Amino acid sequence: MNGKTSLVSTLLSLFLIGNLAACGTTQPQGESGDNQQVEIFSWWTGAGEEAGLNALIEQFEKKNPGIEVKNAAVAGGAGTNAKATLATRMQGNDPPDTFQVHGGSELNDSWVAAGKMKPLNDLYEQEGWKDTFPEELIQMVSRDGNIYSVPVNIHRGNVLWYNKKVLDQHGIDPPKTFDDFFDAAEKLDKEGITPLALGDKEPWASTHLLETVLLGKLGPEGYSNLWTGELSFDDPKVKDALKTFKKMLKYTNQDHAARNWQDASQMVARGDAAMNIMGDWVKGYLTTDLKLEPGKDFGWTPTPETEGSFMVITDTFGLPKGAKNPEATKKFLKMLGSVEGQDTFNPLKGSIPARVDADKKKYDAYGKETMEAFKESKLTPSLAHGSAAPEGFVTEANQAVNTFVTQGHVDSIANRLKQQFESYK
Amino acid sequence: MIPIEPIRLQGAIHLTSHRMEMHQRVDISRKPAPKPGWKRGEKWAGLLLLCPSILAIAVFVYGFIGWTGVVSLTRWNTLVPDFTFVGLQNFVALFQDFRFQSDLRNTLVFTVFFILACLVIGLLLATLLDTRIRGENLFRNLFIFPMALSLIVTGVVWQWIFNPSTGVNLFLKKIGLEEPPVWYVDTRILPGVEWGRIEWGIPVALIAVVVAAVWQLSGFTMAMYLAGLRAIPDELREAARVDGAGEWQIFRRVIFPLLRPITLSVVIILGHISLKIFDLIVAMTGPGANYVTDVPGVYMFETTFRGNHYAQGAAIAVIMLFMISLLIVPYLLSGMRKEADR
Numbered sequence: 001m002n003g004k005t006s007l008v009s010t011l012l013s014l015f016l017i018g019n020l021a022a023c024g025t026t027q028p029q030g031e032s033g034d035n036q037q038v039e040i041f042s043w044w045t046g047a048g049e050e051a052g053l054n055a056l057i058e059q060f061e062k063k064n065p066g067i068e069v070k071n072a073a074v075a076g077g078a079g080t081n082a083k084a085t086l087a088t089r090m091q092g093n094d095p096p097d098t099f100q101v102h103g104g105s106e107l108n109d110s111w112v113a114a115g116k117m118k119p120l121n122d123l124y125e126q127e128g129w130k131d132t133f134p135e136e137l138i139q140m141v142s143r144d145g146n147i148y149s150v151p152v153n154i155h156r157g158n159v160l161w162y163n164k165k166v167l168d169q170h171g172i173d174p175p176k177t178f179d180d181f182f183d184a185a186e187k188l189d190k191e192g193i194t195p196l197a198l199g200d201k202e203p204w205a206s207t208h209l210l211e212t213v214l215l216g217k218l219g220p221e222g223y224s225n226l227w228t229g230e231l232s233f234d235d236p237k238v239k240d241a242l243k244t245f246k247k248m249l250k251y252t253n254q255d256h257a258a259r260n261w262q263d264a265s266q267m268v269a270r271g272d273a274a275m276n277i278m279g280d281w282v283k284g285y286l287t288t289d290l291k292l293e294p295g296k297d298f299g300w301t302p303t304p305e306t307e308g309s310f311m312v313i314t315d316t317f318g319l320p321k322g323a324k325n326p327e328a329t330k331k332f333l334k335m336l337g338s339v340e341g342q343d344t345f346n347p348l349k350g351s352i353p354a355r356v357d358a359d360k361k362k363y364d365a366y367g368k369e370t371m372e373a374f375k376e377s378k379l380t381p382s383l384a385h386g387s388a389a390p391e392g393f394v395t396e397a398n399q400a401v402n403t404f405v406t407q408g409h410v411d412s413i414a415n416r417l418k419q420q421f422e423s424y425k
Numbered sequence: 426m427i428p429i430e431p432i433r434l435q436g437a438i439h440l441t442s443h444r445m446e447m448h449q450r451v452d453i454s455r456k457p458a459p460k461p462g463w464k465r466g467e468k469w470a471g472l473l474l475l476c477p478s479i480l481a482i483a484v485f486v487y488g489f490i491g492w493t494g495v496v497s498l499t500r501w502n503t504l505v506p507d508f509t510f511v512g513l514q515n516f517v518a519l520f521q522d523f524r525f526q527s528d529l530r531n532t533l534v535f536t537v538f539f540i541l542a543c544l545v546i547g548l549l550l551a552t553l554l555d556t557r558i559r560g561e562n563l564f565r566n567l568f569i570f571p572m573a574l575s576l577i578v579t580g581v582v583w584q585w586i587f588n589p590s591t592g593v594n595l596f597l598k599k600i601g602l603e604e605p606p607v608w609y610v611d612t613r614i615l616p617g618v619e620w621g622r623i624e625w626g627i628p629v630a631l632i633a634v635v636v637a638a639v640w641q642l643s644g645f646t647m648a649m650y651l652a653g654l655r656a657i658p659d660e661l662r663e664a665a666r667v668d669g670a671g672e673w674q675i676f677r678r679v680i681f682p683l684l685r686p687i688t689l690s691v692v693i694i695l696g697h698i699s700l701k702i703f704d705l706i707v708a709m710t711g712p713g714a715n716y717v718t719d720v721p722g723v724y725m726f727e728t729t730f731r732g733n734h735y736a737q738g739a740a741i742a743v744i745m746l747f748m749i750s751l752l753i754v755p756y757l758l759s760g761m762r763k764e765a766d767r
Contacts, residue, residue: 080730080731081730084730087504090504091504091505091506110504113505114503114504114505201710202711203712254607254610255589255590255610256610256714257610257710257711257713257714258588258589258590258710390503391504392502392503392733392734394731394732395727395731395732395734396732399523399524402712402714403523403715405715406714406715
């Protein structure tokens with residue numbers, strides 16, 4: 001037995017020594033010269049977004065013939081797999097040159113807080129970006145006065161999608177308030193139509209629904225105060241929102257736990273359900289995959305009582321410390337932030353540009369309307385998509401919401417969220 | 426009880442299950458030890474040849490297990506590694522957690538039902554095939570075939586089949602069932618005794634998952650039992666018949682006891698599959714509403730890679746390892762003892 005242990009420990013120490021030696025010799029080298037490379041890390045592998053990314057890369061390589069772009073996209077799990085890969089690489093000091101990250105907490109409370117990102121203030125000065133991106137958006141990618149990433153696109157989270165024919169048939173106007181919503185839901189329910197389609201096989205979809213209710217009930221200020229800690233999760237107003245959320249769940253399809261968000265939008269597309277609350281990636285799905293016509297087959301409106309608020313989900317790219325080609329990467333970031341770059345990518349992905357001065361003609365009816373709303377609305381960070389709070393809290397919130405959807409104990413979820421939020425302060 | 430010839434039986438198992446990685450290991454431990462008396466040089470050459478794999482296993486299996494153990498005792502619950510020692514804090518938090526308690530319940534229920542169903546169905550199929558019916562080959566392959574699929578594929582297909590609104594329920598509605606079961610979407614837990622933070626009992630939703638898993642692996646059980654049955658000499662049955670035993674009695678008193686080592690192997694193999702199950706759940710149901718179909722593997726993945734709770738994920742991994750050890754270590758030990766006896 002003794003002999004065995006000593007053998008194992010010898011082998012282990014040999015391995016460790018070998019490792020240390022390797023560390024000394026194979027430091028990544030900052031290569032400069034004519035064959036530069038930019039490695040772009042993302043989870044853009046879906047139909048529209050991949051086309052958008054490829055168009056960007058093509059455009060970049062044409063303009064910068066000396067620089068080769070390496071597309072390191074990781075598919076699957078709505079970014080989960082990519083984020084896991086990224087975490088491993090960052091921890092191992094082998095960062096990609098630039099990577100996709102949602103603006104807000106996902107960037108600021110993780111990589112920036114860990115001191116792994118380089119500020120991009122000079123790039124913003126140089127390109128005059130401080131005037132072309134909305135102030136609130138720049139706040140979302142800043143920490144302690146430094147700006148850390150370049151927003152490429154904007155998705156809106158608080159959108160209610162509806163089947164035009166179904167609502168017209170029953171003489172219902174798209175609901176503006178929660179009262180409207182419940183009146184409509186009651187009417188539709190009696191007619192045997194599912195009022196609200198939900199697909200929360202992946203629990204974030206319920207969290208997404210809840211955050212739009214919170215935004216509606218608390219207003220943009222109250223909602224933002226949740227994330228600064230000024231408003232507590234066991235506040236009566238939050239509990240009221242939770243009760244409203246619970247009431248809405250009564251009008252959803254019974255099999256919601258077996259569906260994903262695509263299935264839920266499909267229910268609306270087919271007319272099995274009347275409404276669906278989901279981010280505007282739904283539009284891409286309805287128009288590209290299901291070949292429906294926006295404004296004719298389906299319509300949209302802000303979720304109840306959130307007119308004038310804009311739940312922002314923004315993909316951004318930053319510059320990690322230890323990136324092998326910082327200069328070439330900055331060139332790429334410049335293009336991402338340019339009107340030309342944003343107008344190349346966004347029409348293909350089905351999102352709107354983060355800049356307020358992009359060319360509206362390149363976008364469809366929904367895009368034009370949303371660009372207008374983006375300019376005029378209060379911008380609020382999304383919880384379900386990692387902008388409002390640290391990933392750890394998002395996971396906890398998803399778990400609490402998943403339990404709540406079945407059990408419906410308002411006090412228990414309020415306390416749990418409060419407790420969890422405090423532990424992530 | 427008449428002892429069976431171990432070598433012969435082992436050979437049969439080996440032939441039918443050479444693709445199961447676990448079983449190979451079991452096999453090796455049971456093989457008769459090589460006769461001593463080889464030359465000294467050969468001994469060193471053998472050790473030298475084994476060296477790379479010993480080294481690889483030491484580092485990539487035991488080294489990493491040890492590392493996971495270390496991480497589980499730290500405060501590394503953010504993106505940035507933090508190796509502050511916190512003792513068993515992560516474990517305590519887990520055992521108080523609603524989700525983890527649900528996971529333990531689900532794993533227990535799933536494992537029991539899955540193994541029992543596989544054993545019963547596998548034995549039944551094997552007994553029927555052992556009557557040397559015509560087309561035995563065809564049937565045998567038919568039953569084993571699901572095993573060739575990945576659990577991900579099985580999960581996706583059964584997810585469609587048990588989808589409450591588009592799957593088998595369409596058929597059930599057609600034949601007049603007003604309210605067909607909602608399968609894996611069902612949130613009931615029967616009988617639902619409250620203890621700790623959750624209700625204990627059988628989550629109805631898990632039944633659908635058990636069906637999928639049994640469909641995939643009962644063929645394997647059948648193959649194992651068939652090999653066992655074929656290894657039983659006909660003389661034994663005939664002797665029993667001469668003694669006046671009926672077919673049922675022969676089965677109960679002669680065949681069944683002789684199949685005990687097979688049953689044990691099957692339980693070990695299926696048990697370690699079911700305690701670690703991940704892919705089937707991910708593809709078929711996800712964690713489920715109220716975590717009725719969640720298992721430790723899924724929780725481990727989500728908390729580590731979605732929530733960046735590395736220490737907590739490591740703690741789950743350690744608990745899973747412990748659960749599987751409870752099953753496998755006694756088995757390995759008994760195998761080693763037998764080897765030593767020889």
